[in-house]
Amino acid sequence: MREPDSLEAFLRMVGEELDLTVGDGDADRDLADLPGWDSMNLLRLVTLLEADSGRRLPVRAVLEARSLAEIHSVLERQA
Amino acid sequence: MTDPGNSTLGPPVGRPIQVVARGEVWDRVRADLAAYGTVVVHAKLADLEPDLPTGEELRALLGRDWSRYMDLAHPDVRHRYAASRVLLKLAAGAVLNGDPNALELAYGPTGRPYLRGCDQVDISLSHTEDLLLVGITTRGLIGVDAERADRPMYQRGLGRHVCTPYELVTLAAQPEEERNPALVRLWTLKEAYSKAIGQGMQFSFTEFGFGPDGRPVRAQRPDGSTGTGDEWGFHTFALDSGYCISVAVYDAGFGTIGDMDMTTMLDQDCVEAIEGALRKGDGEVRA
Numbered sequence: 001m002r003e004p005d006s007l008e009a010f011l012r013m014v015g016e017e018l019d020l021t022v023g024d025g026d027a028d029r030d031l032a033d034l035p036g037w038d039s040m041n042l043l044r045l046v047t048l049l050e051a052d053s054g055r056r057l058p059v060r061a062v063l064e065a066r067s068l069a070e071i072h073s074v075l076e077r078q079a
Numbered sequence: 080m081t082d083p084g085n086s087t088l089g090p091p092v093g094r095p096i097q098v099v100a101r102g103e104v105w106d107r108v109r110a111d112l113a114a115y116g117t118v119v120v121h122a123k124l125a126d127l128e129p130d131l132p133t134g135e136e137l138r139a140l141l142g143r144d145w146s147r148y149m150d151l152a153h154p155d156v157r158h159r160y161a162a163s164r165v166l167l168k169l170a171a172g173a174v175l176n177g178d179p180n181a182l183e184l185a186y187g188p189t190g191r192p193y194l195r196g197c198d199q200v201d202i203s204l205s206h207t208e209d210l211l212l213v214g215i216t217t218r219g220l221i222g223v224d225a226e227r228a229d230r231p232m233y234q235r236g237l238g239r240h241v242c243t244p245y246e247l248v249t250l251a252a253q254p255e256e257e258r259n260p261a262l263v264r265l266w267t268l269k270e271a272y273s274k275a276i277g278q279g280m281q282f283s284f285t286e287f288g289f290g291p292d293g294r295p296v297r298a299q300r301p302d303g304s305t306g307t308g309d310e311w312g313f314h315t316f317a318l319d320s321g322y323c324i325s326v327a328v329y330d331a332g333f334g335t336i337g338d339m340d341m342t343t344m345l346d347q348d349c350v351e352a353i354e355g356a357l358r359k360g361d362g363e364v365r366a
Contacts (some may be wrong), residue, residue, distance in 0.1 A: 033151050038207070040232065040266065047236040059240060 010072045017048055027069040034068070042071075049075065088295040089312025090218050090330040095119040098166065099126045105173035112174050116335035117216040117328050119223060120170050121318070124209040127162050130169070137161060139180050140168060163206050167192075167213045171202065174215060191277040199333065203274050210322050219331030222275030224267040228323040232266060233259040241266060243288035245303030253291075260323070264315050265289055267325035272298060272313070275327040289313065 015022035065071040093111040111118040151157040172179035183195040203223040205212040214223035296313040298306040312328045
């Protein structure tokens, strides 16, 4: 898995790696309104991204994100 | 999995009761609450379908949750949101001997749900895939959580975000095929405990832990030393449907309550304030 640069690539990665149905329209959707999404998915995503980049991510900031677009912003700030 | 019988420490919990469509389980639910001070019910989403109201009836049942319900765009998410609240209100209405529509579900600052005006009862909700779960206690605090027992969780790097050092060592010492179900059990216990104390995932899961299955369960510090006493009960159940359910109950000393009628469950301060206002109002009218 390669760390995604664009938001579109990030959404595609989330769908593939976590086996969720995620489209472009889901970027700003509240995570509570995303079918199949839960906190375990969030930690699995963090773990996958950490394994890929070799860096540790700020889990608290990721936990506070309310949408996939916000999670992507956190990742971009870390890049 | 510690089931049945479960951990012998802290407040006891009976085996979760399955609710089916038009099912007559409410006597059992009331009996469990009277016996243990806690009851846990679960339902399959599909089984609850015939009991789900629609239109104005659903609006009345959801009360203030109606606007949140309408904000949910995805039909599946919406449906499950409504179903979990219907299950909660049916169960709470049954134990409080009242009209489910009269119960108002409210949320604390951290999103923790409670029944407004019924302070002697604490509640917790959980759902995963097609399972809905509700816990009700008169003892103090409750948190419930459910996951599929075979959900893949044990993967390289994940444990660092979920487990204490002691748990990581304990998990690694187990046979490989037991590690994933053991981690699912730990995860649901942690979710249940953090829901009970109203913290959610803001309370780092690596700061507290639980021992291995098969012994009395206490919350532990990161090094594995004991963190909670007999006031907390932690229980895990395996359902035939393949789900792992954990329940955390805090006994604040309220025990079990004999009179569960909704009208006597109103917060006493609230009742006195209303009665005082009514008396005052009555006097003013007469003056």
